Amino acid sequence: MKASFAIVGCGRVGCALAGQMQRAGYRPAGLASKSLSSARDAAEQLGTELFSDKPWEVTKHADVVFITTPDGQIENAASLLADKQGVKKNAVVLHCSGSQPSTILSVLKPCGVSIGSLHPLQSFASKQMEGNPFENIIAAIEGEPDAVAMASRIATDLSATCLTIRTDAKTAYHAAAVVASNYLVAIQDLAFRLLALAGIPPENAFPVLGPLIQGTVANIKKVGTQKALTGPIVRGDTDTVRTHVHEIRRLAPDLLSLYQCLGRHTVLVAESGGNINEEKAAELLALLSES
Ligand SMILES: NC(=O)c1ccc[n+]([C@@H]2O[C@H](COP(=O)([O-])OP(=O)(O)OC[C@H]3O[C@@H](n4cnc5c(N)ncnc54)[C@H](OP(=O)(O)O)[C@@H]3O)[C@@H](O)[C@H]2O)c1
Structure with missing residues (x-):
């Protein structure tokens, strides 16, 4: 029973x-x-x-x-x-x-x-x-x-x-869940705001970015975070990152610190995955730390 x-x-x-x-x-x-x-x-x-x-x-x-x-x-x-x-x-x-x-x-x-x-x-x-x-x-x-x-x-x-x-791991476990769910929403909100600067209204933001979001999540599931990373940081393309920083500073300076903060962590993922060397990582981190 x-x-x-x-x-x-x-x-x-x-x-x-x-x-x-x-x-x-x-x-x-x-x-x-x-x-x-x-x-x-x-x-x-x-x-x-x-x-x-x-x-x-x-x-x-x-x-x-x-x-x-x-x-x-x-x-x-x-x-x-x-x-x-x-x-x-x-x-x-x-x-x-x-x-x-x-x-x-x-x-x-x-x-x-x-x-x-x-x-x-x-x-x-x-x-x-x-x-x-x-x-x-x-x-x-x-x-x-x-x-x-x-x-x-x-x-x-x-x-x-x-x-x-472990009992003493509860806080870290919960922080992970908050990042995976709540911060994902916050990051998509940042993306939608940047898209609005390109003239794409909020109601069209998900139809435009949705397939990219879903494809990225599928790649994380298939190959893990390091191998799922694409884009200018993992390619070591400092020129593109520099233009992003300058344009966001010009159009929406309130969004810049979040873009840069996430970018700095992206540099760590790219470096630990062996995609960029220490020198390139330092160059990118400097760009992503400019106030
Ligand atoms: N909601 C979620 O998505 C979710 C997911 C995972 C875990 N949790 C966890 O599950 C737990 C409950 O969350 P919930 O979302 O179900 O909360 P909830 O919907 O707000 O329900 C809590 C219930 O407890 C009653 N209550 C409040 N104080 C009380 C007391 N001192 N003694 C007896 N009953 C009391 C409430 O009052 P009344 O009697 O006035 O109705 C209410 O019905 C929390 O620990 C939360 O972190 C929630």
């Missing part, structure tokens, strides 16, 4: 987890949230009457407790469960934050539980329980051995792929 579970925080991730865990055969011990209405709505979707705005009432019988409050509330929620003796001995308590380590649940250690985190590397936009948002995504897992074992079983049962990481 699969473990019973409780959810504390019936928001987007809490609801998705509850729906999918039940479908995977885990038994709901109850759902709790700050507001009773959120807990009740989630319980209705799940078809259970076990809900409360007093988390310790639903967590005390659960084999695994998920704290899916906003990051800033995880420690408070854990403290409340500890104060109320709201977890059973040998239970596993997990949170789902990408940036916070499992050790923020340490206040629960005297209750005899195993603590960990399971971060679904996915964007959850709604509280709907339909479909499986965990399918084929990465679930980054860390924490104490029993918690890691339980989290890995759950992730596998939800059709996610487990990535076990």
Whole structure:
């Protein structure tokens, strides 16, 4: 028989987890949230009457407790469960934050539980329980051995792929995810603004650059970052880089520092891939550091 579970925080991730865990055969011990209405709505979707705005009432019988409050509330929620003796001995308590380590649940250690985190590397936009948002995504897992074992079983049962990481690596892991997703958006915004300087309006920017973006991503997947790099920097074409710098300074000086900053990292990629020598790299870096 699969473990019973409780959810504390019936928001987007809490609801998705509850729906999918039940479908995977885990038994709901109850759902709790700050507001009773959120807990009740989630319980209705799940078809259970076990809900409360007093988390310790639903967590005390659960084999695994998920704290899916906003990051800033995880420690408070854990403290409340500890104060109320709201977890059973040998239970596993997990949170789902990408940036916070499992050790923020340490206040629960005297209750005899195993603590960990399971971060679904996915964007959850709604509280709907339909479909499986965990399918084929990465679930980054860390924490104490029993918690890691339980989290890995759950992730596998939800059709996610487990990535076990070190607790002290959580911040670097999350920074990587932010760069891969959020900074990609910021870089495309820079590209769209530069395209606007060429007279191409924002609504046409993706049709123009989309195939290039998708081709580049496909190349990274196929051959890795160093070999996927094309363009003036990897060719050592300082004249072209110089004209870019001058033209951006003339037309949109506020965009220059970001162009140069990304360019300097591109020089490092080109140099470490053996495409340009140290001297050429120094020349390019000087151009890309001009104020
Ligand atoms: N959304 C994502 O894309 C995503 C992706 C990966 C990981 N995560 C992580 O998943 C966790 C939850 O994020 P989310 O996006 O699902 O947040 P959310 O949609 O804002 O839901 C959080 C829920 O927790 C409830 N809550 C707040 N404080 C509480 C407390 N002290 N005790 C009990 N319940 C409390 C909220 O209040 P009410 O009861 O008032 O509704 C709300 O329903 C976070 O750690 C986040 O970093 C999120």
